[in-house]
Amino acid sequence: MNYFEDVEIGLSAVLGSHTFTREEIIAFASVYDPQPFHVDEEAARRSPFGALCASGWHTAATWMKCLMDYQARTLAEGKPVRAAGASPGFRNMRWLKPVYAGDTITYTSEVTEKTASRSKPEWGVVRSHNTGTNQHGDLVFDFEGAVLVRRRNV
């Protein structure tokens, strides 16, 4: 296990990539964000985006999935994974460009800050800058994440 003490500021990782298909954009948005430009191709053409695009929450939740897949691969390679707990939340989530059907988004995470928790001595808070970039190299999404990570020997 990697504990709070092992976390290095500046450490970054490419978590993985995901291609957003038309079908999954519509399936997600039909439940969680049924705005016309996420569920209806014809309406999307008339919208400010000009074509069907993914819900921002779909883009965000897929970052989480890529992080989980990345950790599973790391474990499978016999390398230590972070002893992470819950997330207290995040800051400054930005949806900078639309994610269109067929776009492939590559997600990253970089450690920016770590702080020992005063109220919970067995945990520290690790902050990260997280991004999604499309196949053209355009940054489409970013946010400042936070997660609790266990202290060693506490």
Add this chain to the structure above:
Amino acid sequence: MDAAPVEIGRFTFTEAEITRFALNFDPQPVHVDAEAARHAPFGGLVASGWHVVCVWMGFFVRTQGTGGSAPAVPSDHPRIVSPVGVGFGLRALRWTAPVHAGDRLVFLTEVLEARASGSRPGWTIVRRRNSARREDGAEVMAFELSHLAPEGEPAARIRG
């Protein structure tokens, strides 16, 4: 301007719902494995925080976005192309308490500020505080969202 949060929906996070979302997006044992979750700090299966915010969004779109009902409005009018508005992003989201399997949450929105967009005629810049709480009143999630909304719509809709 509205002075109080307005309820947009209620949702029960059943074990099946929690697991279904988490298998797709957040497959941590505490969200997908009831047996493993029993031995974890929360003492049982809890919903992914992403799931909670996505359910909020679903209610928000369904309650705010009634779409093109006015016949005089052209098909490219903001009210038609984006009845809810277009997301800008959000400043801070906090998950303040676990959502256990079986918890029923109340989803809320409150307009903090609304002003006409200087650069985009027909659109309003709206800043909201959005949240979810358990039926016993404990808040489990809150965030502030700024977005572009069709002019005059948000305040009128949530008063109604």
